[in-house]
Amino acid sequence: MASNNENAAYVLLNGKPIGRVVDPLAFVKEVISFRRKGLIPNSINVAYIKKLNEVHINADRGRVRKPYIVVENGKSLLTPELKEKLKRKEISFNYLLLHGIIEYLDAEEESNAVVALREEDITKDTTHLEVDGASIFGLTMNLTTFNEHNTVAKHHLGANFIKQAQGVYALNYSKRFDSRAFLLYYPQRPLIDTAAYRKLNLEKHASGQNFVVALTTYFGYNMMDAVVLNKAAVERGLARSAFFKSYIAEERRYPGGQKERFAIPPPTAEGYLGESVYSKLSDDGIIEKEMDVKEGEAIIGKLSPPRFAEEPSISGGTPIEKHKDSSIVLKPNEDGVVDEVLFTETLSATKLVKVRVRSIKIPELGDKFGSRHGQKGVVGLIVPQEDMPFTKDGIIPDMLLNPLSLPSRMTLSHLLETLAGKAASYSGRTIDETPFTEKNGYEKVKDYEEILKRYGFNDMGNEVMYDGRTGKPFESKIFIGVVYYNRLWHMSSLKLQVRSTGPVQLLTRQPTEGKPRRGGLRFGEMERDALVGHGASMLLKDRMLDQSDKTEVWICKKCGNLAYYDYIKRQPTCYIDGPGDFVVSVEMSYAFKLLLEEIKAMHILTTIHINTE
Amino acid sequence: MSKKDNKYLISYGEAIGTVTAQSIGEPTTQMVLGSLHSAGTSLTITTTGLPRIIEILDGRKVPKKPSMTLYLEKDIAKDYDKAKQIRLSIESVSLEDVTESYSEDLIARKLKIELSENIMKQKDITVDSLINLLQAENKSISVKKIGKNTIEISLEDKNKKMKLIDVRDRFNKIMHSNIKGIREIKRVVIMKDKNDEYYFITEGSNIKEVLNVEGIDKNRIYSNNPFEMYEVYGIEAARATIIKELHAAILSETSLSLRHVLLVADTMTYDGTIKSIGRHGVVGAKSSVFARAAFEETVKHFVNASIFNEIDRLNGVAENILIGKQIKLGTGRVILSLKKSDLPKLLPLKERERSEKGKEKKQIEESK
Numbered sequence: 018m019a020s021n022n023e024n025a026a027y028v029l030l031n032g033k034p035i036g037r038v039v040d041p042l043a044f045v046k047e048v049i050s051f052r053r054k055g056l057i058p059n060s061i062n063v064a065y066i067k068k069l070n071e072v073h074i075n076a077d078r079g080r081v082r083k084p085y086i087v088v089e090n091g092k093s094l095l096t097p098e099l100k101e102k103l104k105r106k107e108i109s110f111n112y113l114l115l116h117g118i119i120e121y122l123d124a125e126e127e128s129n130a131v132v133a134l135r136e137e138d139i140t141k142d143t144t145h146l147e148v149d150g151a152s153i154f155g156l157t158m159n160l161t162t163f164n165e166h167n168t169v170a171k172h173h174l175g176a177n178f179i180k181q182a183q184g185v186y187a188l189n190y191s192k193r194f195d196s197r198a199f200l201l202y203y204p205q206r207p208l209i210d211t212a213a214y215r216k217l218n219l220e221k222h223a224s225g226q227n228f229v230v231a232l233t234t235y236f237g238y239n240m241m242d243a244v245v246l247n248k249a250a251v252e253r254g255l256a257r258s259a260f261f262k263s264y265i266a267e268e269r270r271y272p273g274g275q276k277e278r279f280a281i282p283p284p285t286a287e288g289y290l291g292e293s294v295y296s297k298l299s300d301d302g303i304i305e306k307e308m309d310v311k312e313g314e315a316i317i318g319k320l321s322p323p324r325f326a327e328e329p330s331i332s333g334g335t336p337i338e339k340h341k342d343s344s345i346v347l348k349p350n351e352d353g354v355v356d357e358v359l360f361t362e363t364l365s366a367t368k369l370v371k372v373r374v375r376s377i378k379i380p381e382l383g384d385k386f387g388s389r390h391g392q393k394g395v396v397g398l399i400v401p402q403e404d405m406p407f408t409k410d411g412i413i414p415d416m417l418l419n420p421l422s423l424p425s426r427m428t429l430s431h432l433l434e435t436l437a438g439k440a441a442s443y444s445g446r447t448i449d450e451t452p453f454t455e456k457n458g459y460e461k462v463k464d465y466e467e468i469l470k471r472y473g474f475n476d477m478g479n480e481v482m483y484d485g486r487t488g489k490p491f492e493s494k495i496f497i498g499v500v501y502y503n504r505l506w507h508m509s510s511l512k513l514q515v516r517s518t519g520p521v522q523l524l525t526r527q528p529t530e531g532k533p534r535r536g537g538l539r540f541g542e543m544e545r546d547a548l549v550g551h552g553a554s555m556l557l558k559d560r561m562l563d564q565s566d567k568t569e570v571w572i573c574k575k576c577g578n579l580a581y582y583d584y585i586k587r588q589p590t591c592y593i594d595g596p597g598d599f600v601v602s603v604e605m606s607y608a609f610k611l612l613l614e615e616i617k618a619m620h621i622l623t624t625i626h627i628n629t630e
Numbered sequence: 631m632s633k634k635d636n637k638y639l640i641s642y643g644e645a646i647g648t649v650t651a652q653s654i655g656e657p658t659t660q661m662v663l664g665s666l667h668s669a670g671t672s673l674t675i676t677t678t679g680l681p682r683i684i685e686i687l688d689g690r691k692v693p694k695k696p697s698m699t700l701y702l703e704k705d706i707a708k709d710y711d712k713a714k715q716i717r718l719s720i721e722s723v724s725l726e727d728v729t730e731s732y733s734e735d736l737i738a739r740k741l742k743i744e745l746s747e748n749i750m751k752q753k754d755i756t757v758d759s760l761i762n763l764l765q766a767e768n769k770s771i772s773v774k775k776i777g778k779n780t781i782e783i784s785l786e787d788k789n790k791k792m793k794l795i796d797v798r799d800r801f802n803k804i805m806h807s808n809i810k811g812i813r814e815i816k817r818v819v820i821m822k823d824k825n826d827e828y829y830f831i832t833e834g835s836n837i838k839e840v841l842n843v844e845g846i847d848k849n850r851i852y853s854n855n856p857f858e859m860y861e862v863y864g865i866e867a868a869r870a871t872i873i874k875e876l877h878a879a880i881l882s883e884t885s886l887s888l889r890h891v892l893l894v895a896d897t898m899t900y901d902g903t904i905k906s907i908g909r910h911g912v913v914g915a916k917s918s919v920f921a922r923a924a925f926e927e928t929v930k931h932f933v934n935a936s937i938f939n940e941i942d943r944l945n946g947v948a949e950n951i952l953i954g955k956q957i958k959l960g961t962g963r964v965i966l967s968l969k970k971s972d973l974p975k976l977l978p979l980k981e982r983e984r985s986e987k988g989k990e991k992k993q994i995e996e997s998k
Contacts, residue, residue: 549947550648552960562954606954619929621936 028072053117064125082121085145094118150453159213161389163430164452174391182503184224194263194371202257207501208441212451225503231414232496243397245417256504266317268368275322288342317345383509390431406482438499440468526566526607566607574599577624643963650890657884682879689906696835701850713828716845723810739785812839869899920949
């Protein structure tokens with residue numbers, strides 16, 4: 018094989034050159050045939066890269082590989098006889114692997130392969146056949162249905178929604194203490210599923226419910242991707258979920274033998290919040306199970322040792338240790354019922370307490386829903402059942418989806434699922450919709466129509482619907498069916514935030530920012546410029562000063578320096594010129610006062626001249 | 631007429647600077663997103679879009695692609711042959727441009743050049759005139775004609791002290807030396823306007839040299855480089871150039887009222903020199919320490935202010951927001967200028983009587 022021929026291709030084993038070969042294609046073929054015969058391990062992959070004129074042999078770790086059925090001379094090696102044997106379980110997958118009928122390809126060898134999706138697609142150039150049509154998708158993508166009818170972007174979106182869905186995230190949820198978790202009250206398995214869905218046992222971890230969805234508008238309350246929900250359905254428990262939040266506290270040890278302690282803080286403790294805050298704690302300082310808790314109430318009472326060792330008092334008595342209150346108190350907007358309390362120990366043998374608080378989240382305005390096809394929307398209105406449109410059978414949809422959200426996104430799969438879901442719910446059988454099976458879209462629709470015809474429908478899922486308020490039929494027929502919807506964990510109750518007055522920053526005395534600090538919305542530089550542009554000077558002053566960090570500062574008119582108010586002598590006093598009328602009070606922003614002091618720290622003296630007329 | 635006139639008046643205390651900044655700033659941020667589409671076209675002589683706007687506002691001395699618009703003198707304006715002839719005297723030709731092939735002998739310090747007859751004819755150059763020009767342009771060389779279209783250049787380096795790399799450098803310089811036209815002007819395109827007059831658009835600009843060229847209308851020379859216009863014609867011409875170029879650059883993508891552009895051009899040129907919009911120009915020249923410190927380089931401005939004992943009179947916008955005073959713009963611009971003692975006279979009669987009785991003293995808003 019080795020040659021000095023200039024055109025000979027380099028052979029690289031795991032990236033290291035080991036020799037040269039004159040006819041690389043024949044070489045590669047030989048290696049592959051050895052592998053198929055079982056002479057060398059099947060974990061070896063070999064590929065000829067034409068661009069580099071190199072043969073790459075890879076046998077190292079970390080390559081992603083995928084199984085394919087080998088095709089030789091335009092015929093799949095997985096013959097009907099073998100398939101029959103497989104069905105009868107006479108042979109296993111490993112048998113096929115050992116006999117070179119199925120082989121694993123890595124990324125490099127795959128680029129030389131010509132893979133057919135279906136058996137009838139095989140031509141004389143074909144080298145491999147997909148084990149299953151659906152295997153061109155990954156795991157997550159295989160959980161969504163009707164993939165072959167959609168654009169790729171919607172696949173990703175739909176798969177992402179499944180990740181964000183509230184459902185049964187773990188079967189041992191009652192024993193877990195996740196910091197945040199959601200649990201759907203009445204999870205349902207989808208009426209339309211895929212082979213991968215069943216194989217992964219996801220029926221036990223269902224993440225949504227089958228909604229009756231009508232494609233119609235409702236006075237503009239479902240425009241721009243909003244959805245309208247049926248109030249009665251919501252009250253019956255549609256998409257209702259529990260929200261768990263866990264709080265953890267530990268009796269930490271400090272150097273010097275001091276230790277934190279779970280207890281109801283005494284009123285003498287530093288940072289004591291008032292009797293009512295701790296009223297629900299039991300004697301050990303921990304709250305009981307099934308206790309109602311509201312925002313601002315303590316659920317774990319804890320005392321920390323004082324930060325500095327107390328100096329002996331002058332009177333000579335023993336110093337009283339003043340402990341600090343470090344209880345865990347519920348933040349604004351957090352309330353519910355104590356679900357579980359856990360006592361345990363950390364590795365360093367300190368006491369550890371975990372408290373899980375549960376609250377019910379009923380769908381409300383602003384909560385987010387998504388189907389498996391990348392169709393998402395927030396609740397725009399919850400309508401009483403009697404005002405919703407209904408069919409002649411008395412079916413009232415759970416959700417009204419705006420028809421305009423479909424054409425521009427080209428999510429045909431959503432329509433297909435609506436129809437298939439309807440057929441499945443009438444026939445009482447779930448429908449398997451693994452992508453890239455034998456039937457095409459037209460045949461599928463025909464099938465569903467056939468089922469629906471048996472139950473008295475003959476118009477592709479369209480039905481005459483009646484206005485709930487007047488009882489009169491709508492002019493056009495409305496497409497109504499069943500779609501599997503997920504409730505996603507973006508909920509308005511967890512994001513709502515309000516501030517009138519509230520905490521301020523320590524350094525600048527300006528309002529804090531962000532939800533956990535009960536902050537305001539920033540009035541930034543560009544917003545400031547907009548007010549300047551409008552000439553709204555008083556509004557600007559209101560935002561930048563009155564509602565922000567307004568302070569009164571004493572200033573000496575003689576020297577122009579900052580002065581102070583002497584509360585003992587009850588007179589304003591200048592550090593240099595002493596007390597007198599010439600020390601006046603000036604209104605300014607605290608940030609400016611801070612700036613003056615910071616400049617002073619740079620050894621630059623700034624004086625203020627006050628003009629009084 | 632006066633109605634129309636009033637429509638365009640700006641009301642007192644209007645924040646024109648801020649409105650201008652927003653009116654230019656907002657569309658330019660949009661342009662960043664859409665500017666990729668012109669990447670493939672190389673035919674444009676001038677830079678356009680956002681880079682051009684930044685170039686003008688930064689007040690750069692040499693723009694990326696300077697260009698001139700030149701008209702012919704009125705009596706020969708419609709003569710295409712004259713135009714072609716004049717073009718030859720403007721467009722720069724280097725020795726390299728007329729070279730067919732060349733060979734260099736570094737040790738003998740000799741450069742043999744075979745000239746292209748065709749191009750020489752096109753550019754209207756003879757071999758003899760070329761030799762004279764080369765002799766005049768480059769010092770200490772001798773040029774000899776050794777064939778019909780072949781010349782030999784030898785360096786005068788008797789002691790052979792020069793390093794080879796320097797010889798190479800020298801040859802390179804000679805090859806690139808300008809033998810005809812104006813060095814800066816790389817290319818000239820002849821265009822025809824609405825009145826059938828021919829005019830040139832040049833790639834590269836040098837007003838001073840063009841002024842010496844015969845046949846060019848001296849009253850209609852225009853360069854898109856405001857700095858060059860400033861050097862030759864003065865600040866008013868520079869201002870006009872900024873207005874024309876900036877407006878054209880913005881209008882090519884969005885629409886904008888000319889008044890905003892006028893304001894920008896005026897701020898850039900009002901003190902007689904071209905200043906950039908930014909730290910080194912307009913903002914750096916602000917009188918208020920706080921306004922400058924709030925923009926960029928806070929510490930530097932405070933330190934310099936302390937050295938020169940600067941006083942901030944708090945007349946601007948930024949500094950008043952900083953200390954928390956009402957800004958002197960818009961509603962904060964107007965001041966009630968009445969004597970306090972005259973105020974009761976303005977009240978309605980009933981209220982005046984009441985206040986005169988002195989039982990209920992009405993609180994009156996005090997003026998400053």
